[in-house]
Amino acid sequence: xxxxxxxxxxxxxxxxxxxxxxxxxxxxxxxxxxxxxxxxxxxxxxxxxxxxxxxxxxxxxxxxxxxxxxxxxxxxxxxxxxxxxxxxxxxxxxxxxxxxxxxxxxxxxxxxxxxxxxxxxxxxxxxxxxxxxxxxxxxxxxxxxxxxxxx
Amino acid sequence: xxxxxxxxxxxxxxxxxxxxxxxxxxxxxxxxxxxxxxxxxxxxxxxxxxxxxxxxxxxxxxxxxxxxxxxxxxxxxxxxxxxxxxxxxxxxxxxxxxxxxxxxxxxxxxxxxxxxxxxxxxxxxxxxxxxxxxxxxxxxxxxxxxxxxxxxxxxxxxxxxxxxxxxxxxxxxxxxxxxxxxxxxxxxxxxxxxxxxxxxxxxxxxxxxxxxxxxxxxxxxxxxxxxxxxxxxxxxxxxxxxxxxxxxxxxxxxxxxxxxxxxxxxxxxxxxxxxxxxxxxxxxxxxxxxxxxxxxxxxxxxxxxxxxxxxxxxxxxxxxxxxxxxxxxxxxxxxxxxxxxxxxxxxxxxxxxxxxxxxxxxxxxxxxxxxxxxxxxxxxxxxxxxxxxxxxxxxxxxxxxxxxxxxxxxxxxxxxxxxxxxxxxxxxxxxxxxxxxxxxxxxxxxxxxxxxxxxxxxxxxxxxxxxxxxxxxxxxxxxxxxxxxxxxx
Numbered sequence: 209x210x211x212x213x214x215x216x217x218x219x220x221x222x223x224x225x226x227x228x229x230x231x232x233x234x235x236x237x238x239x240x241x242x243x244x245x246x247x248x249x250x251x252x253x254x255x256x257x258x259x260x261x262x263x264x265x266x267x268x269x270x271x272x273x274x275x276x277x278x279x280x281x282x283x284x285x286x287x288x289x290x291x292x293x294x295x296x297x298x299x300x301x302x303x304x305x306x307x308x309x310x311x312x313x314x315x316x317x318x319x320x321x322x323x324x325x326x327x328x329x330x331x332x333x334x335x336x337x338x339x340x341x342x343x344x345x346x347x348x349x350x351x352x353x354x355x356x357x358x359x
Numbered sequence: 360x361x362x363x364x365x366x367x368x369x370x371x372x373x374x375x376x377x378x379x380x381x382x383x384x385x386x387x388x389x390x391x392x393x394x395x396x397x398x399x400x401x402x403x404x405x406x407x408x409x410x411x412x413x414x415x416x417x418x419x420x421x422x423x424x425x426x427x428x429x430x431x432x433x434x435x436x437x438x439x440x441x442x443x444x445x446x447x448x449x450x451x452x453x454x455x456x457x458x459x460x461x462x463x464x465x466x467x468x469x470x471x472x473x474x475x476x477x478x479x480x481x482x483x484x485x486x487x488x489x490x491x492x493x494x495x496x497x498x499x500x501x502x503x504x505x506x507x508x509x510x511x512x513x514x515x516x517x518x519x520x521x522x523x524x525x526x527x528x529x530x531x532x533x534x535x536x537x538x539x540x541x542x543x544x545x546x547x548x549x550x551x552x553x554x555x556x557x558x559x560x561x562x563x564x565x566x567x568x569x570x571x572x573x574x575x576x577x578x579x580x581x582x583x584x585x586x587x588x589x590x591x592x593x594x595x596x597x598x599x600x601x602x603x604x605x606x607x608x609x610x611x612x613x614x615x616x617x618x619x620x621x622x623x624x625x626x627x628x629x630x631x632x633x634x635x636x637x638x639x640x641x642x643x644x645x646x647x648x649x650x651x652x653x654x655x656x657x658x659x660x661x662x663x664x665x666x667x668x669x670x671x672x673x674x675x676x677x678x679x680x681x682x683x684x685x686x687x688x689x690x691x692x693x694x695x696x697x698x699x700x701x702x703x704x705x706x707x708x709x710x711x712x713x714x715x716x717x718x719x720x721x722x723x724x725x726x727x728x729x730x731x732x733x734x735x736x737x738x739x740x741x742x743x744x745x746x747x748x749x750x751x752x753x754x755x756x757x758x759x760x761x762x763x764x765x766x767x768x769x770x771x772x773x774x775x776x777x778x779x780x781x782x783x784x785x786x787x788x789x790x791x792x793x794x795x796x797x798x799x800x801x802x803x804x805x806x807x808x809x810x811x812x813x814x815x816x817x818x819x820x821x822x823x824x825x826x827x828x829x830x831x832x833x834x835x836x837x838x839x840x841x842x843x844x845x846x847x848x
Contacts, residue, residue, distance in 0.1 A: 334402075
């Protein structure tokens with residue numbers, strides 16, 4: 209099964225880089241040639257380009273929710289994004305729309321997409337480090353991703 | 360496992376905000392615009408080796424990393440006082456042309472087309488790329504995906520890495536291409552030229568053949584007579600990678616033409632008390648407020664401004680499209696904001712044609728790709744045209760090449776003042792006493808925003824993976840009348 213682990217975000221923008229940090233650590237622990245570990249700071253259509261041709265995709269990203277606590281970890285299926293999928297966006301398209309577009313165009317879409325999201329505190333100040341609240345949960349997210357890969 | 364509902368925070372920094380205040384009679388009293396900005400990049404870069412800047416600066420923006428990489432690499436040429444080899448310059452421009460093909464394709468089909476193909480009054484649920492493809496056909500949808508994919512292959516092959524190139528070095532590039540790669544690039548360029556022509560045909564069929572749309576493009580509401588900025592080559596033709604910055608007035612007369620090192624003589628930044636955004640303006644003309652016309656230093660740096668600031672396109676088919684646009688719009692310069700979408704497609708065709716030319720250049724597979732710098736570094740400025748406006752990188756270092764000071768003027772920043780003015784004008788023209796405020800009406804106000812495609816903190820990609828925009832209208836008592844949110848659940 210062709211699998212992609214994709215870290216999303218900006219590695220020099222504090223907690224926005226958490227997805228990339230997790231992906232890098234996961235990459236260091238893997239030797240399976242069927243699993244590709246990648247990172248990107250692009251969204252929308254580029255996300256679609258990255259995931260096409262894989263059977264299983266695990267995405268790791270930062271998230272900001274109204275009542276979330278920094279460092280909180282969420283595990284979601286792509287269906288959880290259906291709330292926003294039909295809204296047009298001022299700049300790009302979101303994950304759910306990108307997935308729908310892929311299906312519409314008959315691209316080789318993954319059967320399984322899992323998203324791990326970490327509640328971010330700071331995503332506006334440039335820094336290579338995450339905030340302590342986010343930094344401390346990275347090992348746990350790495351463990352969750354590895355477990356997901358073994359299932 | 361817990362199932363959650365995504366509820367993105369509506370923080371001030373989190374999304375673009377247009378706020379409109381009304382008078383007692385229902386007319387517009389005031390309009391405000393907020394665009395989130397990332398903070399602290401200049402400080403972040405201090406103390407770092409200058410040669411890391413092409414890698415670091417491309418992380419500022421998640422939409423145009425290639426533009427930052429290129430402006431930064433050119434700033435390093437200047438900083439280390441070294442000229443790139445001819446092949447290196449051509450490889451850089453080749454990659455950059457591919458990047459333009461991908462970026463302009465994305466913008467048109469994702470952002471611009473829904474308003475016209477699906478319609479400005481269509482419900483948001485249909486007004487998106489899925490609605491566009493449902494109307495124009497799956498084949499075109501496939502061509503959009505394929506053009507992007509193939510050009511990303513070029514960026515990866517030439518730049519050494521997908522999306523974030525790592526080939527730019529002071530004095531050249533780190534990697535040559537072989538004949539096999541060149542041949543494949545040529546094939547991709549040929550199909551990109553066809554795709555560029557096809558996209559112009561779509562614009563022709565959908566927009567130009569629809570009188571209501573053409574009238575909207577030409578309407579006073581979407582007209583703004585500001586100065587135009589764009590990089591031009593020695594023949595004053597549009598160039599994305601190199602040349603001088605030319606500024607042409609709303610009357611079509613050249614105001615100035617400056618080399619990268621001279622940018623501070625021509626550009627100043629205005630600060631307003633109600634926002635932390637800076638508003639660059641033309642120093643020689645001066646800041647006269649948020650007004651257009653020849654006496655106001657406000658300028659635009661958009662695809663349309665680039666075409667207005669130049670004498671033409673350097674490739675034949677793009678030149679043909681350029682002539683057609685100006686004859687349709689009634690001459691040069693064209694001050695119609697919505698025509699920016701048209702100009703963008705002409706640039707797409709130019710980028711594809713230029714890509715094809717470069718892929719056939721006898722020097723392109725040469726291995727003479729770098730001049731090693733030997734002079735002491737001190738100060739350097741690099742300018743390219745990013746898709747969203749003229750991009751300036753300016754570094755000052757110590758004699759070891761460690762950054763002491765860094766100043767960037769990014770594409771969108773140039774357009775802060777005109778963007779604000781375009782929105783204000785649309786709001787004032789559409790919201791009138793007695794006119795019902797509908798979602799379609801608010802979308803028309805947003806249509807004044809879209810041609811600029813402002814890069815709101817685009818390096819941030821926290822979920823839900825899109826940048827929300829919100830329009831709020833308050834009545835004279837400060838009560839919220841209507842709110843239109845996109846991307847905010």
